[in-house]
Amino acid sequence: MSADSAGAPVLAARSLCLERGGRELFHDLSFDICAGQLWQIEGANGAGKTSLLRILCGLSRYGFDGQVERHVPLLYLGHQSALKxxxxxxxxxxxxxxxxxxxxxxxxxxxxxxxxxxxxxxxxxxxxxxxxxxxxxxxxxxxxxxPLWLLDEPFTAIDKAGVEELEALLVSQVAAGGSVVMTSHQTLNVDCDVRFLNLTTGLVA
Amino acid sequence: MTAPGAGQFCMRLLRRQLLLAVRRPLEIGNPLLFFAMVVSLFPLGLGPSPQTLADFAPGVLWITALLSNLLTSDAVFRSDFDDGSLEQLLLAPQPLYLSVLAYIGAHWITTGLLLAIVSPVFALMLNLPGQGIAALMASLLIGTALLSLIGGIGAALTVGLKRGGMLISLLILPLYMPVLIFGTAAVQAAVTGFPAGPYLAILGAMLCLAIALAPVAMAAGLRISIDA
Known part of the structure; x- marks a missing residue:
């Protein structure tokens, strides 16, 4: 599959609004995530990156406005390792x-x-x-x-070699027609298109 | 996709929970130890007269079983909540209804089932007449499964709270009452020579109702706890 697939989005967010503690974290956020795309969600600490990811994967069901439509199975890695x-x-x-x-x-x-x-x-x-x-x-x-990975700060606590391996893994997932949405403060060193979603400025690029 | 079927996934969860329980033998032993301790305290408090003990035995055994179940029900989802496994469980494509049943099944096997199996020993300690022992075991087998299901609702609702221990007791103790009433009634009926069957049948009916409805409440409770 080509990198910019014109097919139906695997995950679609429609006019998402989230308010926490009287502060509006994001407002009227809409985007489509298609097969073969790598998205990086950026933003300052407390900008709502994790909250957005939890809304996208369906763990948060209340307390926000807007709709999320997902059409494929997902894999979510949160802050906690979920290991016994x-x-x-x-x-x-x-x-x-x-x-x-x-x-x-x-x-x-x-x-x-x-x-x-x-x-x-x-x-x-x-x-x-x-x-x-x-x-x-x-x-x-x-x-x-x-086909859809939602990764919350996947580079935390991983050494340099591990970061490179993970970046290679992201590229291979995207090349195989999968999609990745991740939050990270690091600049990704990958040779594929990265789309950015900045929660502080509200820019989708 | 190649996700396993719901039944297969349930068996996997059951094996996982049982393996975790076996790795922490103290947590399996705790309710049994509690049971033994409380039962051996009663002769000291009530006096050692065999007749008095025999009169109180059905109630004492059932209340102790109920309390030892209450002690452990808080922990059903706790460690999975703490390490993030619960989030992953909620995202699994398999129905949560069956998944929580697997959790409760594992909890019952490691607490209620063991308790019911060793209960004749404690019944003899309290001089329970021989004809009541079969009814005691049967009522405990059905009753503890009910208690585990009800306790699971409380555990699911309070798992997000730092100190849910007191709240869970308040939430589920009222629902434990009918189980206690019919459980002791079954044993008492058998001791006095009446059939215990009707009481066991009522317990069984309650168990069927709980199996049908409690997982719905647990699933909703877990979703709320994770969302908060």
Whole structure:
């Protein structure tokens, strides 16, 4: 699929308005996210990036105006790792509550070794560092075939090599006709078109 | 997409919850230990006369089972809320109705089922007449499943609160009352030589109603808790 697909949007937001604590975070925000697009949501701290992402994925259902239409399965990575400390990374992926398909053991192993957790498959997750927890979640990105990724600050706690791998992963997802919406303060170093949504200025570009 | 079916996903959740429980054996042991402690305190408080103990045994056993269930129901969704797993569960394409049933099923297996299995030992400690033991086990098997379902509603509603412990008791204790009344009545009927069947049938009917309705309330409660 080409990078700018003219097909129907996989996710459409219509005149979203959000108010928190008497402050209007965004107003009349409309955009279409199509297949093969990479979107970066920017904005100062407290600009409402996470709130917007939670509205887009459907976790927030009330307290905002506007509509969100989603037509494809999604994969959401939030601030919290959603890993059980008592389970090993292998079990965490095999028993994941997000309802992904059941992966074969070899697939999980190869995904974990690709994110640099070779040798850590069967140690309890509470012995892993915060960055390694993030890397287990990166393995979910490798395993999942969801066409839409919503990532909240995916670069947090990840080392430089990991950031490069994640950027490569984003490019391959977009090249395969998937879509990515992510919040980040970092400048993405990827060789594909990045669309920006700035919540502080309200600009869609 | 290759998302697993609802039934398959439920079994996965059930296995996950049971595996987590096995990794924390203390949490399985706690309600049983509580049960043993309270039951062994009663002879000290009521006096050791076997007849007095036998009179009070059905009520004591049932109240203790109810309280030990209340102690654990707060934790059903707590750790999943804290580490973000609950968000992922709500986003799963499978129906939340069945997913929460799997959670409650795992909770019942690790608390109520075990309690019902060991209850004859405690019944003997309190000198419960032999003909009441079968009714006690049957009523506990059905009743604790009901208690787990009702407790799950409270847990889902209060999981977002920092200190939901007191609130959950206030919310669900009134709903525990009918279970307690019919549970003890079943045991008492069996002890005095009447059939326990009708009481067990009422408990069963309540269980059917709870299985049908409680997951709806739990799913709504979880969505509200995550949204807040």
């Amino acid at each position: 400390a008592l389970l090993t990374p292998r079990e965490n992926l095999a028993f994941h509550v997000s309802g992904d398909s059941r992966y074969e053991d070899e697939k999980i192993e190869s995904a974990l070794s690709r994110v640099g957790l070779y040798g850590y498959e069967d140690v309890a997750s509470h012995t892993l560092s915060a960055g390694q927890h993030r890397r287990v979640n990166l393995a979910r990105l490798l395993l999942s075939d969801a």
